[in-house]
Amino acid sequence: MPALNAQPSPGAIPAPASHVSETWNEVYGAPPGLVSSANVTLAEDPPMGGVVFFGGYSPLVGALGDTWVYHNGTWTDISASLTASPAARWGNTLTWYPSAGAVVLFGGRNATKAFNDTWTLNATDVTDRHGWQNVTKAIAPPPRLGAATFYDPTNSSIVLYGGACLSCGTSGSAAAFNDTWKFAAGAWTNATVSGSINPGRRDSAYSAWDPDLNGGVLFGGDSSGAGCADSNETWLYRSSWQLLTTNGTPGALDNGGLVWYAGGDELVLFGGIQSGSGGCVAANQTAWTLQHYNWTNVTTSSGAGSGIGSLCCAGAAYDPYERLVVLFGGDDGLGSYFNNTWVYPALPLSAGLSFPFPEAENGTPFRILSVVSGGQPNLTFEWEYGDGSPDGTGVDGLHTYTSPGTYTVNLTVTDSVGRTANVSTRVGVVPALQIRVNSTSLTGEPPYAITFNATATGGVLPLTWNWNFGDHSIWASANVTHLYRIGGTFTATLMVNDSLGADRTASFVAHIYGALVAHIAASSVVAIAPVMVNFSADLAGGSGGFVYEWTFLPGANATAQNVAFTFTQPGSYNVTVVVHDSLGYGAMAFVVVNVYAPLTSSAKASTLLALAPANDNFTAEPTGGAPPLYYRWDFGDHTPTVPGVTTSHQYLTGANYTVSLTVTDALGDLAITSLIVQVVNRLTVGANASSTDGPSPLNVVLSSDRTGGLAPFSYLWAFGDGSTGSGATQMHSYSPGNFTAHVQATDALGENVTASVQIVVFQGLTLSVDASPTNLTLGNVTTLTATIAGGVAPINVRWAGLPNGCLSHNAAVVDCDPVEVGAFVITATATDGARENVSAVVGLIVVGPGNATPGGSGGPGLSLGGTTTVALGVFGVGVVLAVAWFVIRRRPPRSRPAPEGAPEPESSSRGRDEGAVG
Numbered sequence: 050m051p052a053l054n055a056q057p058s059p060g061a062i063p064a065p066a067s068h069v070s071e072t073w074n075e076v077y078g079a080p081p082g083l084v085s086s087a088n089v090t091l092a093e094d095p096p097m098g099g100v101v102f103f104g105g106y107s108p109l110v111g112a113l114g115d116t117w118v119y120h121n122g123t124w125t126d127i128s129a130s131l132t133a134s135p136a137a138r139w140g141n142t143l144t145w146y147p148s149a150g151a152v153v154l155f156g157g158r159n160a161t162k163a164f165n166d167t168w169t170l171n172a173t174d175v176t177d178r179h180g181w182q183n184v185t186k187a188i189a190p191p192p193r194l195g196a197a198t199f200y201d202p203t204n205s206s207i208v209l210y211g212g213a214c215l216s217c218g219t220s221g222s223a224a225a226f227n228d229t230w231k232f233a234a235g236a237w238t239n240a241t242v243s244g245s246i247n248p249g250r251r252d253s254a255y256s257a258w259d260p261d262l263n264g265g266v267l268f269g270g271d272s273s274g275a276g277c278a279d280s281n282e283t284w285l286y287r288s289s290w291q292l293l294t295t296n297g298t299p300g301a302l303d304n305g306g307l308v309w310y311a312g313g314d315e316l317v318l319f320g321g322i323q324s325g326s327g328g329c330v331a332a333n334q335t336a337w338t339l340q341h342y343n344w345t346n347v348t349t350s351s352g353a354g355s356g357i358g359s360l361c362c363a364g365a366a367y368d369p370y371e372r373l374v375v376l377f378g379g380d381d382g383l384g385s386y387f388n389n390t391w392v393y394p395a396l397p398l399s400a401g402l403s404f405p406f407p408e409a410e411n412g413t414p415f416r417i418l419s420v421v422s423g424g425q426p427n428l429t430f431e432w433e434y435g436d437g438s439p440d441g442t443g444v445d446g447l448h449t450y451t452s453p454g455t456y457t458v459n460l461t462v463t464d465s466v467g468r469t470a471n472v473s474t475r476v477g478v479v480p481a482l483q484i485r486v487n488s489t490s491l492t493g494e495p496p497y498a499i500t501f502n503a504t505a506t507g508g509v510l511p512l513t514w515n516w517n518f519g520d521h522s523i524w525a526s527a528n529v530t531h532l533y534r535i536g537g538t539f540t541a542t543l544m545v546n547d548s549l550g551a552d553r554t555a556s557f558v559a560h561i562y563g564a565l566v567a568h569i570a571a572s573s574v575v576a577i578a579p580v581m582v583n584f585s586a587d588l589a590g591g592s593g594g595f596v597y598e599w600t601f602l603p604g605a606n607a608t609a610q611n612v613a614f615t616f617t618q619p620g621s622y623n624v625t626v627v628v629h630d631s632l633g634y635g636a637m638a639f640v641v642v643n644v645y646a647p648l649t650s651s652a653k654a655s656t657l658l659a660l661a662p663a664n665d666n667f668t669a670e671p672t673g674g675a676p677p678l679y680y681r682w683d684f685g686d687h688t689p690t691v692p693g694v695t696t697s698h699q700y701l702t703g704a705n706y707t708v709s710l711t712v713t714d715a716l717g718d719l720a721i722t723s724l725i726v727q728v729v730n731r732l733t734v735g736a737n738a739s740s741t742d743g744p745s746p747l748n749v750v751l752s753s754d755r756t757g758g759l760a761p762f763s764y765l766w767a768f769g770d771g772s773t774g775s776g777a778t779q780m781h782s783y784s785p786g787n788f789t790a791h792v793q794a795t796d797a798l799g800e801n802v803t804a805s806v807q808i809v810v811f812q813g814l815t816l817s818v819d820a821s822p823t824n825l826t827l828g829n830v831t832t833l834t835a836t837i838a839g840g841v842a843p844i845n846v847r848w849a850g851l852p853n854g855c856l857s858h859n860a861a862v863v864d865c866d867p868v869e870v871g872a873f874v875i876t877a878t879a880t881d882g883a884r885e886n887v888s889a890v891v892g893l894i895v896v897g898p899g900n901a902t903p904g905g906s907g908g909p910g911l912s913l914g915g916t917t918t919v920a921l922g923v924f925g926v927g928v929v930l931a932v933a934w935f936v937i938r939r940r941p942p943r944s945r946p947a948p949e950g951a952p953e954p955e956s957s958s959r960g961r962d963e964g965a966v967g
Contacts, residue, residue: 073336073357073376074423076390082126083117084109085386088139089378091366092152094118096172098370101152104141105364105378108386112137112159116170119368119375124390131180135168140194146232148205153232154181155209156193163192163214167237189237190230197256199265201286206233208240208265208286211251225250225272229290247290248282255307259316261341263287266316269302279303279324283344297344299337306365308374310393315340317374317393320360322382332361332382357391368392398423400462400470406549408509411453412481413551417446421462421470433459450478482508484545484553491559496534499559501541503527508547515544519559536563536590565591567628567636575675575715578644581615586626586638594631600624616644619673648674650712650720658759660798663700663728667708674714683709703730703757732758734794736804744883745785747810751792752778758796767791769808783810814840816887818877824894827870831893833863840881849876852895867895
């Protein structure tokens with residue numbers, strides 16, 4: 050915000066006060082469930098006795114949705130005890146709201162959306178297992194993340210400023226807000242004052258209530274909403290915003306923590322993302338405090354933050370229980386996320402000592418444990434043992450005194466900022482514990498008793514005595530007589546402990562010779578040839594000096610205790626060993642070794658070629674291998690595998706299937722074999738004709754449609770008119786009649802199927818016409834007759850060239866009463882249902898009254914209108930009659946009948962009535 054819009058800070062700015070040296074201290078042992086995360090949010094919660102944590106982003110799980118409480122140095126996950134919870138998110142606000150005794154959550158985002166919902170959580174909700182309460186109402190700030198909030202006690206409300214929304218910028222990026230909202234009595238109110246100054250657009254700004262300034266402080270923040278366009282201004286909110294003029298400034302920052310620390314009467318700021326001239330610079334590790342109007346850098350002067358490292362996007366809140374500032378999580382801006390917890394100020398450094406034993410024993414290492422609390426991490430330890438030896442280092446002291454006496458031990462602990470803590474104590478050193486044991490003879494025959502007498506010097510009383518005689522018997526006194534009831538070699542051990550924890554041991558070997566017993570241990574008793582087996586003779590009893598005689602096969606022997614033999618052929622071998630001791634006693638043992646040939650396998654099928662659906666039986670034929678054998682069949686059609694030496698399977702559809710058999714023996718060896726089963730779908734065939742009806746002669750292409758079956762295929766046609774043919778496709782010419790063409794298809798398996806198609810062939814259409822009479826006088830009537838043969842019903846007739854007075858109704862027979870004279874050529878055209886049409890003509894002569902009849906000596910005459918009469922003469926009459934009796938026939942190309950509803954072709958008698966001839 051430009052300085053000219055700023056309001057002056059209230060009152061004069063006092064000089065900076067000297068800062069009390071404080072540091073940050075890491076709280077170790079964060080629970081595994083509290084994952085490394087950034088953009089986290091913390092809030093104080095006095096009723097819960099500490100700090101509440103919700104939301105954040107982890108690169109491992111994305112948005113976080115669990116609820117944690119920090120109390121007395123320990124984080125506890127209370128998510129499982131809550132019946133309701135906000136959706137997982139990061140960048141939300143979390144603010145302690147004393148007016149409702151609850152923590153208030155607003156907004157945030159996940160991977161796909163931003164929120165503007167409002168939730169509350171109080172101690173009663175947790176105790177009663179009600180969980181978070183959704184108090185969202187219709188009026189609320191728009192969805193956003195990174196808003197700044199603080200509780201304003203002057204009007205009992207939460208004040209929210211700024212933040213950023215998703216994809217609100219002009220180029221699809223985020224855009225920051227500059228609005229002010231208040232939350233009170235469970236509702237949000239827009240408190241933005243139009244025209245007034247404000248901090249401008251701010252995202253991820255620092256904010257907290259400052260009781261000393263009696264107002265809410267807002268510092269820094271990103272003005273773009275897209276990151277790294279940060280401000281270094283400090284603003285104060287007292288019902289309206291005003292720009293503060295401060296001594297010093299932390300610089301241009303965003304995404305850090307700002308918390309009021311009552312113990313120092315100051316606001317504490319740590320970390321964030323630093324902005325420079327080129328945009329983002331880095332996460333920073335600076336620590337600042339704000340007292341009155343003075344920003345003070347306490348990073349280098351007091352070591353604050355030096356152990357935390359560069360950090361941004363961490364959560365910070367005041368812990369009312371421990372009265373400390375708590376900082377959690379964050380990232381370093383370089384891809385590393387953290388789950389460390391830090392507190393400010395660091396706890397005072399103190400040291401103490403703890404002893405596992407109150408006294409030390411001369412010559413025995415003596416341990417002193419340090420008990421340290423507080424201080425800045427990376428502590429160093431310096432031990433002085435008081436006997437003139439060099440000082441020691443390490444968390445715990447470990448020292449061996451060489452002379453009895455009393456010594457002063459001093460520990461100095463120094464933390465990383467130079468604080469020290471000292472503690473000392475006195476240690477008494479006593480002579481070292483020593484033991485001595487006498488026994489009677491350790492050699493004898495069972496049952497045999499041995500007496501042990503033990504004495505001790507040095508050490509610190511009381512002493513404890515523990516005997517273990519090696520035969521599962523124990524005793525707890527210095528002097529004892531023990532009876533060995535069986536033969537063998539036994540180690541009797543005495544352990545003596547004093548009250549300092551020092552221990553001494555003494556051991557004795559007792560040789561109790563019993564009856565010699567032998568046992569064979571073999572590296573394998575079941576194997577595949579060739580195999581080398583290691584054998585060992587394990588003995589009990591006997592007097593020593595043992596002699597061994599091994600027999601593996603006739604003529605194959607050995608004489609050592611541990612031997613090896615290679616079996617080259619399958620078989621069952623009885624391996625024996627005979628052992629003699631120095632007294633001549635003997636023992637024999639044997640073991641059976643079963644050696645098998647290598648595992649092989651083959652598979653058989655009842656059929657390798659079948660029609661679907663096909664039932665096939667399979668049999669495994671293994672050789673060799675160590676029994677028992679295990680079988681697993683895979684039929685190659687994605688059905689589950691099945692066990693068994695024999696099995697059956699049904700194939701439903703045709704294909705080539707690879708059947709795999711896996712045989713496993715008791716040693717885990719595998720033999721895999723496979724075979725291919727060809728399953729053929731059933732043969733089907735269909736019959737097709739290029740034309741199924743038409744006039745004679747009708748040429749038809751007959752074809753077959755085949756599916757399934759096994760090649761090669763053969764086809765036999767019966768055309769229905771007594772003739773036959775072979776092949777998948779045939780050409781055949783039909784005369785008139787109704788025919789059924791059959792095709793029979795046969796495959797390589799001998800399966801045959803048939804199909805048929807119907808064909809109808811009809812006689813061609815013919816037409817002749819005549820007139821009776823062909824010569825007449827006006828006033829007389831002639832009859833025109835069309836004679837039709839063949840064709841496909843219905844048949845239509847059209848007349849053309851009729852003289853006036855003849856009314857054509859396009860029937861086969863037309864009565865004509867001419868009203869004009871002349872010579873006429875009359876045409877009749879017949880069209881059948883297959884669209885075939887033929888034409889024929891007839892001549893008609895009409896003369897006026899009083900004229901000679903046609904064929905008379907004077908010759909007929911035609912009136913050309915009015916009283917004009919033209920004499921035709923014999924030659925003219927002949928010409929007309931020749932034309933009249935010449936029949937013209939026209940056969941267009943045959944075609945299938947037109948589809949139902951299609952229009953009839955045009956003719957010369959358009960507009961006249963039509964008649965159908967059946």
